[in-house]
Amino acid sequence: MKRVVDVNIPLGPIHPCFKEPARLKCEAKGERIIGVEVELGYMKKGIERIMKGRPWQEVMFLAERVCGICSVIHNLVFIEAMEQISGIAVPPRAARLRVIANELDRMQSHLLANFSYCYTIEHETLGMYLLDLREQVMDELERLTGARVTCAYIIPGGVRCDLRKEEAAALLASLERMEGDLRRYTGMFENGPMIALRSRGVGILTPDAAERAHAVGPTARASGIAVDCRMNHPTYRQLGFAPVTRPDRDNFARVMVRFDEVFQSIGLIRKCLTDLPNGVVRGRGVCTAGEVRYSGEAPRGELTYFIRSDEFGRIVEIQIQTPSIMNIEACCHEMIIGSDSIADVTATFISADPCIACTER
């Protein structure tokens, strides 16, 4: 898209505040941003092409590698899609363990996103506190699954390994400690006057604009839209899940929704652990031929897999719609437009928790 503009300010592809490379070409009139063009392609993996024609046993490992930050949900959505195609049932204990793994993953992703935001607005102290907390969550994820990032914990018909009683008790104790720390850090963010100056009323995303761009996850929920795929998930329904929303629509609301959701995740994990059914963690079943569109709630929002498999469980066709596609689009073409300062562009972009690895796949 070649256009002649007043002032074109390129941000990225390499920028100290971006976790991954992307280029935003900001069109400015004075300090006011009147347009943004996004250039991607710096970390394209072509993972959907690699998946095609491979058996599900290989694709489940590839699915996790779409994104290093939210690998558990890619694992979960792919496996649940294959289970839906093949009519495989999951034992109740395994279903609860899946929720625990998913919520731990959400906690670490939200804490990392909020760290990035604090780092961007130059509140490094709070950022480092959050990063320290994230490490503790990663340790808990390792306790449950045996790995910190690409866990491959969820398999068709259940999970790879069980959680022992003493490990469950240790996880509960750790959650107690983390909740206390997080309450303190959330208070620091909520009551910080300088943070409010940089965050409140900045990067407004109206509900209409969010709906048009199909914004999802905390980005949409911070604009007052109660969308969450967990509301349609049978295990989450049993746990009485209800989405967290805020009406403020700005950067502050997006960060606060993520903090609120970390508390919510702690509550969900506690419920699962105190009410963990007895029984096996691996059911039976064979992956077969079929076609499905299946969505799950990733930390950043609705993650959808479109899958067609053959009778041997090979993936014939696959396409992944990640939440960052919608959220980055909403961010760059709705939230950033009209920003009063170029300094707000990075903060607003980071507040939408963009994941370029997910977007480019």
Added chain:
Amino acid sequence: MTTYLFEQDLVTQKYRILAARRHDRLVRQIAQELDIPVQEVRRYLIGHLDMIQLENLPARAEMAEAHADPDNPVARALGREKYSTYLRILSGAAMDAIFRDVSARVHAGTPADDAVRQGRAQIREALRP
């Protein structure tokens, strides 16, 4: 001479986004609705939308379908909201002008199908380079 990656032409990358299965299905649907060759729709989209807008096209099209006004069949058939507000391939002002013409024709007694067909021809003209 050194050439930087970020200064290169993005047409190939944009084309690859549009060649994905869901995107291709949508492009073909637009081409069929507006009676334009598929290649021209692709060329227009590549020229007017950035990479993230292209990536998000199917999601936006789904939202357009879900939120199309059921009480206004002419606007729905013309794709008033879909092509302007959601897919953003036509400006709101241009689409409003076309919709006003179509509504006027319907009020003047032209069958709705014919009026919509003429409206689509106007959209086609507006998209022409």
